[in-house]
Structure formats: C-alpha cells, structure tokens
Amino acid sequence: xxxxxLLQSINAHKGIVWNVSWHPxxxxxxxxxxxxxxxxxSKENQGWAVKTMLxxxxxxxxxxxxxxxxxxxxxxxxxxxxxxxxxxKSGQFECNAxxxxxxxxxxxxAWSPSGQLLATCGRDKSVWVWEVAGDDEYxxxxxxxxxxxxxxxxxxxxxxxxxxxxxYDNTVKIYKEDQLDSDWNCVATLESHxxxxxxxTFDKTGERLATCSADNTVKIxxxxxxxxxxxxxxxxxxxxxxxxxxxxxxxxxxxDIAWCHHSGLIATAxxxxxxxxxxxxxxxxxxxxTFDLICKKYDAHSQDVNCVKWNPTANNELVxxxxxxxxxxxxFLDE
Amino acid sequence: MKVADNVNPNVYEKGSLRxxxxxDLDEELKDDFDQREIFDIIRNISDPEHPLTLEELRVVEESxxxxxNENNLVHVYFTPTIPHCSMATLIGLSIRVQLxxxxxxxxxxTVEVTEGTHVSEHAVNKQLADKERIAAALENNNLxxxxxxxxxxx
Numbered sequence: 001x002x003x004x005x006l007l008q009s010i011n012a013h014k015g016i017v018w019n020v021s022w023h024p025x026x027x028x029x030x031x032x033x034x035x036x037x038x039x040x041x042s043k044e045n046q047g048w049a050v051k052t053m054l055x056x057x058x059x060x061x062x063x064x065x066x067x068x069x070x071x072x073x074x075x076x077x078x079x080x081x082x083x084x085x086x087x088x089k090s091g092q093f094e095c096n097a098x099x100x101x102x103x104x105x106x107x108x109x110a111w112s113p114s115g116q117l118l119a120t121c122g123r124d125k126s127v128w129v130w131e132v133a134g135d136d137e138y139x140x141x142x143x144x145x146x147x148x149x150x151x152x153x154x155x156x157x158x159x160x161x162x163x164x165x166x167x168y169d170n171t172v173k174i175y176k177e178d179q180l181d182s183d184w185n186c187v188a189t190l191e192s193h194x195x196x197x198x199x200x201t202f203d204k205t206g207e208r209l210a211t212c213s214a215d216n217t218v219k220i221x222x223x224x225x226x227x228x229x230x231x232x233x234x235x236x237x238x239x240x241x242x243x244x245x246x247x248x249x250x251x252x253x254x255x256d257i258a259w260c261h262h263s264g265l266i267a268t269a270x271x272x273x274x275x276x277x278x279x280x281x282x283x284x285x286x287x288x289x290t291f292d293l294i295c296k297k298y299d300a301h302s303q304d305v306n307c308v309k310w311n312p313t314a315n316n317e318l319v320x321x322x323x324x325x326x327x328x329x330x331x332f333l334d335e
Numbered sequence: 336m337k338v339a340d341n342v343n344p345n346v347y348e349k350g351s352l353r354x355x356x357x358x359d360l361d362e363e364l365k366d367d368f369d370q371r372e373i374f375d376i377i378r379n380i381s382d383p384e385h386p387l388t389l390e391e392l393r394v395v396e397e398s399x400x401x402x403x404n405e406n407n408l409v410h411v412y413f414t415p416t417i418p419h420c421s422m423a424t425l426i427g428l429s430i431r432v433q434l435x436x437x438x439x440x441x442x443x444x445t446v447e448v449t450e451g452t453h454v455s456e457h458a459v460n461k462q463l464a465d466k467e468r469i470a471a472a473l474e475n476n477n478l479x480x481x482x483x484x485x486x487x488x489x
Contacts, residue, residue, distance in 0.1 A: 016470065034470065060474050063467075079471050105471050123471070150468070168465070196465065214464065252443065253464075271443070271466075303440055304466070323466075324440070 002294040004275060004318065004330040008047045012039060017321035019064045019307045024071045026313030031327055032062035038076055038086075040093070041327075048329060057084045057095050064108050069115045077109040083120050085138070097136045101128060101143075108153045112161055117141070119163050121151035127165050127175070129184055142184035146173045153199045157206040158261065164209060166197035172211055172221075174240065190221055192242045198254060204261035209240070212254035212268060218278070220244035220289060230287055244289050249276060256307045262314035265332065266291065269305035274298055275320055277332065294334075301326060339384040344416045347393050350378070367404040368438075374400050376437045377411065377430050381485045383422050392416055394426060399449060407441045409434060414449040423453050427463045428472065429485040436486075 015034035022029045028042045028051070038054040058078035066075045074086040074093070083099040083106050103124035110119050118130040118138065127144040150168035157163070163175040172190035177183070194215040201210050209221045221240045224232040232241055252271035259266050266278040277295035284290045301322035311317035316332040353371055358364055374397040378390035389395045399412040411430055415423045431446045438444065446463050448456045462468060472478055 061470060079474055107467070123468075152467070168461075195461065 002277065002279075002332070002334045004277070004295055004297045004300070005333055007317070007329045007331050010041075010048060010327045010329075011325060012041075012050075012321070012327040013037065013325050015325060016061075016323045017306065017325060017327060018061065020309055020319050020321050020327060021065045021067050021074075022309055022312050022319070023067050024069060024312055026311045026315065026317075029309075029319055030065040030067065030074055031321060032065045032076060033321075033325075034061050036060065036062055036078075038062060038065055038074070040074075052093055054086060054093055054095075057086070058082065060105075063106065066109050066111055068111045069113060073111075073115075075109045075111065075118060077106040077120060077122075079105040081106060081122075083109050083118075085136070097138055099128075099130060099138055101140060102126065107151065110154045110156050110163075112156045112163075113159050114161070117156075117161060119154040119156065119165075121154045121165055123150045125149060125151060125167075127151055127154060127163070127173075129163065129175075142177075144173075144175055144184055144186060146175070146186035146189070147171070152197065155200050155202065158202050158204060159206055162206070164200055164202070166200045166211060168196045170195055170197060170213075172197055172200060172209070187236055188238065188240045190240050190242070192219055192245075193217070196253075199256045201257050201259040201266075203259050203264070208243075210257050210259050210266055212257040214253040216247070216250045216252065216254065218246040218249075218254060218257060218266070218268060220246075220291070222287070243287055244291060246278065246291055246293075249293055250274075252304075255304065258308045258310050258318075260310040260316075261312075262310075263316065263332075265294075265310075267308045267310065267318055269308040269320060271304040273301050273303060273305060273322075275300040275305055275308060275318070275330070295332070297330075301328065340420050340422065341384075341417045344385060344387075344392055346387060346391050349388070349390055350397070368402055368409075370397060370400050370402055373402055373409055373411070373434070373438075377433055380426075380429050380433055381487070383425050383429075383481065383485055389413070389426070389430075395430070407443055408445070409438065409442050410445045410447070412447055412449040414452045418452060418454050420453065423448060423455070423459050424462055425481065425485075427459060428469070428478075429482050431463060431469065432473070432482050433486045 013033040013035045017033040020031045040052040041048045042051040060079035064077045076084045084095045085097040102122040105123040121127045129142040130138045131141045133139045147167040153166040174188040193213040196214040222243045226234045256269040268276045275297040278291040279294045281290040303323035308320045318330040321327045380389045401410040434444045447460045
C-alpha cells in the first residue's frame with residue numbers, strides 16, 4: 001500500500017499560505033503568504049524550524065517564492081505588483097533588487113534552468129522574461145501578451161530555455177526565443193481545459209507537461225516534433241497534444257501539481273483538502289498513457305491545499321501548504 | 336452621482352424573524368447549520384445602490400440557499416434585479432465575504448448567479464469562484480470599504 005506519512009505539521013503563517021519552494025539542496029525551503037512574510041525553514045534535530053524571517057519586502061500578499069538553481073537567490077512575487085530578489089551576499093538575506101513593470105498583482109515567478117533568466121506573470125495578462133544582467137541587475141527581455149486573461153503560473157522546461165504559462169483564459173502557452181532575431185514568441189497554445197488552468201509541471205525530460213484546472217481535471221500533454229512516428233501533424237517546430245485526462249478523481253479546483261523528476265510520481269493539491277498521488281502504469285502507452293491514483297490523503301489540511309512540492313533530493317519528501325495557515329511535510333512510502 | 340442601473344426596483348416584504356424553539360436553547364444538543372440560518376446571515380446585506388436589503392429586493396431568498404452539513408458545503412444563488420446589473424460581482428462578493436466571516440472555516444462556500452438571470456452570468460460566476468482574485472480584491476481598501484458598507488447592517 002502506498003501512503004503519505006506525516007513527518008511534521010507547522011503553524012507557519014498568519015492566514016493563507018500560498019506557496020512553498022525547496023532550496024536545491026533539499027535542506028531548506030521557503031514559504032510565503034497572506035501575512036506578507038517569507039519564512040526560511042531548515043532541518044534541525046527536532047525537525048523543521050524557522051531560520052530566517054524576511055519581512056518588509058512587500059506591501060501585499062506574497063503569492064510565490066522561487067529559489068534560483070544555484071541556491072544563492074530567492075525571488076518573491078507579490079500582489080503589490082513587484083518581484084523582489086533576495087540574497088545573502090552581505091551575510092544575511094536582504095532584498096537587493098526589485099523588478100517592477102507589471103500593472104498589478106504578480107502571481108508567479110520562475111528561474112530558468114541556467115539561472116540566467118527569470119519569468120513573471122500576473123493579472124495584467126502579461127508574461128515577462130527578465131535577463132540577469134549583472135550584480136543585482138535585471139533587464140526585461142520580453143513582454144509576452146499571448147493570453148487574454150489573468151496569467152496564473154509560469155514554469156520553465158527542466159533543461160531548455162522554453163517557458164510555459166497557465167491562465168484564467170483556460171489555455172496554456174509555450175514560448176521560445178527565436179534564434180534569428182532573438183525575439184520571444186508564443187510557439188504553442190494548449191487548449192482543452194474547460195476553465196482556469198491553475199498550475200503546470202514538466203516531467204524530467206521536458207517532453208511531457210501535466211496541467212491542473214478548476215474544471216477538476218489533470219491533463220497530460222506531449223510534445224510532437226515534425227515527422228514523428230505517430231504521424232501527428234505538426235505546425236511550426238512542434239505541437240503539443242493532450243494524451244491523457246484524469247477526471248473523476250478531484251471534487252474541487254486543483255490548485256497545484258508537481259511531477260517528481262526522480263520517482264515520476266505526480267502529486268496534486270486540491271480545494272477538497274486532499275493530496276493525491278498518481279503513478280504511471282508500467283505498461284503505459286507513451287502516446288496514450290495510463291495513470292493510477294495510488295494514494296489519497298483525506299483531510300491533508302483542514303482547508304484548501306494550495307501547493308505541493310517534491311524535495312529535489314529524491315528522498316520522497318513532499319511539502320504542502322494551505323489556507324489553514326499550515327505547512328506539512330510528508331514522506332511518501334510505497335510498501 | 337452615478338444613476339443606479341435599476342432606478343425603480345421591485346421591493347418585497349421582509350420575512351419574519353426566526354422563531355426560537357426550546358431545542359435552540361439546549362446547549363447539549365448538536366445543532367447543525369440549516370438553510371434558514373445561512374439565509375439569516377446574508378438577508379440583511381444592503382444593496383450597493385439602494386437603501387434596501389438583498390432580501391427586500393429578492394436578490395437572496397431562503398429557497399436559493401443549499402447547505403450540506405455532512406460535506407461542509409454551502410451554495411448560495413443570488414438573483415440580480417435586472418439582467419445587465421453592473422453591481423452583480425460586487426453583490427456576490429459581499430455575500431461571499433459575509434459568509435466567510437460568519438461561518439466556520441470548514442465550509443466550502445460557493446456563490447453564483449441564479450441561472451439565466453444575468454447577461455454575464457458565466458463571467459461573474461468564474462470571478463466569484465476564483466479565490467486568488469477574491470483574496471487580491473480584499474486587499475483593495477476602497478473595495479473593502481464598499482463591501483463593509485453593504486454588510487454593516489447585518
């Protein structure tokens with residue numbers, strides 16, 4: 001039987017905890033929420049404890065935090081319209097750069113795999129790509145207006161400079177930089193969800209993407225290149241096709257989804273207070289895969305689960321956070 | 336001053352107060368929320384444009400409240416006085432805020448326009464169902480002041 005064992009439960013923030021982010025070393029994670037505070041947690045003998053509190057960085061809710069791949073920088077996106085970049089060059093964490101440009105709420109921030117680019121998105125319907133230009137210097141590379149509604153989430157491909165965004169307009173968009181004129185363009189639109197797409201996650205190869213929505217479904221998408229074996233027609237350089245829909249499992253909005261790059265397991269965070277774990281079947285067809293629900297943690301939190309993240313060090317630890325003000329650390333066990 | 340969308344709405348009589356029964360006063364009794372109690376929480380919210388309550392305008396009605404205690408679900412349908420009412424989102428937001436403030440956090444609250452009663456029904460419902468947009472709206476002081484005016488008399 002597969003199960004999620006609770007390792008620790010923390011009263012982490014006052015009010016909603018919106019997001020958590022693992023440091024690349026897996027020994028620290030950051031959290032943020034309605035209380036406008038960023039907490040940095042580290043593993044002590046007695047369990048996870050708050051090591052640093054970053055206050056006064058933002059005037060309104062902090063919606064998302066993201067560690068850079070090198071682990072030296074932390075980015076925070078806020079409803080106050082700004083994105084702050086924190087580092088501890090001075091010995092303690094300080095905000096040394098603020099990215100301004102969005103008209104209102106910034107809802108998501110993500111570092112590219114090289115750490116050279118940063119993406120943000122927000123209610124102004126735009127996605128911004130920023131380049132790290134030097135010490136504490138960030139230059140806007142592109143403003144992408146492909147969506148026609150609120151953009152909820154931005155996520156980078158695990159190894160390439162390919163960006164994906166999820167929106168209130170029910171679609172997911174994929175962007176790449178054109179090698180000839182170095183312009184960023186939307187190269188694909190993924191349409192199939194019936195309402196808001198809240199989050200998305202690439203598998204470890206980056207060839208597949210899992211999305212989650214307020215339509216209570218998870219969808220798995222695959223990228224097809226020209227002249228693929230299946231004969232899927234491809235416009236431009238590649239096409240993304242929905243190859244699997246997981247419906248009938250969730251009873252309310254699915255706010256977040258995380259595809260573990262080590263185990264291949266998919267975890268979901270839902271407004272029905274449940275964390276679910278899906279596993280691809282062993283004989284799964286690559287072009288029409290089968291995923292089984294192998295674990296369902298009822299009452300994982302006492303209110304909506306907003307975010308789930310797998311520890312990057314392959315120890316099967318999962319961290320989750322909720323409207324109830326709590327963060328929980330879980331261990332996935334498959335016995 | 337802006338003229339109200341519906342300058343001359345139909346006004347209906349208020350219902351009577353809930354009768355307090357003997358079992359209501361029994362502290363030992365497990366007392367679940369019922370339809371009437373949910374209605375009582377929202378009936379006296381003021382309309383943003385008229386000095387009238389949502390009950391008097393029949394924007395909210397007891398029969399449009401659904402409660403499922405076992406699954407912690409509350410569903411409220413509200414009926415704008417006219418199909419192109421520009422205040423529909425604000426009214427829905429006031430109902431939602433009032434319920435979130437009054438009910439235990441275990442409840443999942445859904446507030447929607449009664450089917451077929453508003454031209455932008457789908458858009459209004461989608462906005463009211465998006466908790467992130469609600470959270471952001473509730474950090475807007477001007478909007479919170481207006482909502483507090485609407486729920487003040489409750």
